[in-house]
Amino acid sequence: MTETLEAIYDKCMANEDNIITILQEIQSKIGYIQEEAVNWFSERTNIPPSKFYGVVTFYSQFHQNPRGKNIVTVCCGTVCHVKGAPRVISKVREDLKLKEDQDTTKDMLFTLERVNCVGACSIAPVVLINEKVLGKVTPSKIVKSLKDYKG
Template sequence: MIAEFKEKVDEILRRHSCEKKELITIIQEIQKEYRYLPEEILIYVAEKMDISQSKIYGVATFYENFSLEAKGKNIIKVCDGTACHVRKSLPILNAMNKELGLSDKKKTTDDLLFTIETVSCLGACGLAPVITINDHVHPKMTPDSAVDLIRAIKKEEMQC
């Protein structure tokens, strides 16, 4: 493990005194830092906390919000619940996947700028079809407006 990663993880562990009861919070902070849970870090945490790797993987795979795969800087969630589905959320998903070169199997761009996830509900049925980008709600989307959002984010990223 790279020393920089080790320092950050050690800091997270210190803040929680390596308490086993703090495991979920520790994993949440690690995911916030890296946008996913790298395998080598989970192994390191298991050793430092003196708990089994299977226990850590059990927690990391039980909760849907944890990810063992790298995610992009911009997390796009496309609602495919009933209200969004009947208002044509799938063409929106398809347009974004095409724009980013993604598919059902490949959810994150190679540059780690975007990840697209399909979710069952975003709790905004009256705004359907709806997507979120980094938890910011975008209502009444169309394939064109979704692609325009992606292009605007790309343009903004290039200016940084």
């Protein structure tokens, strides 16, 4: 762990201008913004953790919890909402057996995320599974699509 963090530090030559780069590297190497890593960089750079978390919470690209191998992103923009996104989310949660307070499956195979309009309203409701875009998604269609990722 320390070797990974030292490598990130060396690469970024840490200063306050590089907080975003440091966080991107942490997420790239560790998978998410781990508290331990933030504390390590805070001590190493004398930048308070609050500065790191200010950036983490501002940019949606950063994640503070481990994410699953597959990211299921449901568009919750207005058009997708009207066209059935809430029903799709309910079905995904049921199919992946996600509890109310869970967005990642216990086996770390899936993480469910929501975004605003992804710019494909003509095929709403839209779901992305990793990089794959699915349009006109129905609850039954999403269950079939998820099967392909269950190994």
